[in-house]
Amino acid sequence: MTYKGFSKLPTLLVGQSGGATAVINASLVGVIEVARDSGQFGRVLGARNGIEGLLAERFILLHDQEPELLQVIRVTPSAALGTGRHKLKEGDLDRALAIMRQHGITAFVYIGGNDSADTAHRLAIRAAETGQELRVAAVPKTIDNDLPETDHCPGYGSIARYLANAVRDATYDSIASPQLHAVKFVEVMGRDAGWVAASGVLGFLSDERDLEPLVLLPERPPADVEVVLAAVERDLQTRGWSVVVVPETLRTADGRHLGGNEPDYIDGFGHPYYPSTGAALTRLVSQRLEVRARYDKPGTAARMSISLASAVDQDEAYALGAGAVERIVAGESGIVTILRRTGDDPYACVVDAVPIERVANTVRRLPDAFIAGDGFGVTDAFRRYATPLLGPEPFPRYGRFDEGRQGM
């Protein structure tokens, strides 16, 4: 990195944070293009790996990148600047502000989840306290869909589309070959809220409702593994197979790790790792029931697949990045852009903004109205909420032979 002297022109800095997604680069390109075209900024800089890159002055020039490259990066999954997960330490805020002063940075856009919103918020407050000119905006991004205020979060529609297809495909596999794996767990991401797990139900069209999986939700934590085993057994008795969507970090009602409360191992940093819920439940079913079981764990590909990304999600992610810069140009600061739903049929959302503190450090969980009475599924209200986020024609039609037409 070479720094070639101070620029007199105001500079906008943008960074990306947290887990990468299929659409976080769409937000980035929204920021770059609107900032470049606004005529208000001499430079647009990107911080490598979020606040970490800012503190280390690892910057990249963005406003003069080839337009063709930006169009490709807009649809490249992952995070083109690299993401960070740096926790602010004593003195970091003042150091960050000093570096911004030195580089003529008067605007900062941070794309990320609620940790990043918190970082942006603290920077905005500290700048105001010290009288430094700095406008700050956050752009939401999280597959977890657990930020408050916004109707939904960019990244969610795409992972939901991916998992809805994956769970449907896994289910058709179990139906066709119950002797190979009558019971199948699909282990998915999603921290303390069940949005991601719930999306596993969405792939089943109106004539496929009999095929819907069981879904385990952090909002309805099972008392213990026996509750899950009993639900699987009921499924086996009624339809001969069972597919269960299970969050990788699910805990029981009294807070124990569902996969087992003894750490599987301790990593090189001293962090405990608990048994995978999918692996633990597969083992339990295999040992206790006379059926074969397995688990799928789509993992990072699920939140990164551009081939299965939602076009609605991609467009909204761009609009939220673009909207953040528009607000900054209009003189606002300390805000986060959000999506406000204006219609269900046809679906429509507009970009709005609220003060960052309304989003930072708060988690939105699945409301009761979205959770089925037995706690193992979702309601039609959830389907109406979530399905439009998956974009147009998210699922191909599947066919089944009529069971009633057997024989000759």
Added chain:
Amino acid sequence: MTYKGFSKLPTLLVGQSGGATAVINASLVGVIEVARDSGQFGRVLGARNGIEGLLAERFILLHDQEPELLQVIRVTPSAALGTGRHKLKEGDLDRALAIMRQHGITAFVYIGGNDSADTAHRLAIRAAETGQELRVAAVPKTIDNDLPETDHCPGYGSIARYLANAVRDATYDSIASPQLHAVKFVEVMGRDAGWVAASGVLGFLSDERDLEPLVLLPERPPADVEVVLAAVERDLQTRGWSVVVVPETLRTADGRHLGGNEPDYIDGFGHPYYPSTGAALTRLVSQRLEVRARYDKPGTAARMSISLASAVDQDEAYALGAGAVERIVAGESGIVTILRRTGDDPYACVVDAVPIERVANTVRRLPDAFIAGDGFGVTDAFRRYATPLLGPEPFPRYGRFDEGRQGM
């Protein structure tokens, strides 16, 4: 099931066997449509769950299914008849032949892997021995791509396309966020041959060769986990992250399970289950190196995704089913349809057939010419072989900012 009397017309029976795939229904519809249109068969019957359904006389009428339904089933993943994995027992052959006689079945097409080819072969031999009129053809199907004689197997191009995308996406994720998971294992299917694992390399375009993953191949089994750990460490030193594609059943050079040779548990049937290679390697890296690691396990969705299926694979699967019936109509029996490559640029294959015994119970492994010198990757010869099977435009273009343009 109701049986409404013996039909005087010759009947063709078709069944599906083994693990379901994205394209096994394309082969089924190829069989049904050609049989129906040939005018040679009064009926086309499907056996539910393969030979198991034949022995239990669980049949379904196929020749008068709605053409529109057949078009949807052609692109429905899984196996519309259900698959079986029944091992032939004493007396099964004669019972199967008696049932065929009773139902006027004079032609049998079995779609599956080499176990199914063996079953079809034994039926053909026994029918010939006893003078029963029965023409038998097998249609290959296996994501494992390990059948001899055929250039490749239907199902392989689609899982290869899926995994090539998944590994590329997982890699972009690790590059963007090495602090979240610098080391990532992608655990894939594929029995005793490395075709499926090798496909994980195919998503990297010519300007992305620096991003290719390490691939562990059964054809180059590591001596032990230390060899894998050393390769990961080299990767971390040279590029700061490491992505490793690892077969779920990989063994060491001396035949031990790579994930650990002590069974993790015994299932309800008494079968031992060994630790997952992905989980075991993740644990090892986490404990021994000061980096975060995780594993993805795309599982059944990888071999079932129609959204990411290869159009070439879908067309070839149909053609192999159609070709089997054409051979039967032409008077042949005891054959398996295969693909013979007639051109690389442009890619072209034709349907041919060979005696079943040349395919049954034989496994084709990756040839040396397809394996990189260090044993952790593939050669350009493999890329030339495999890439056309993934269909047109299997990968979107991805963009990266030029690392050299950092600073201002």
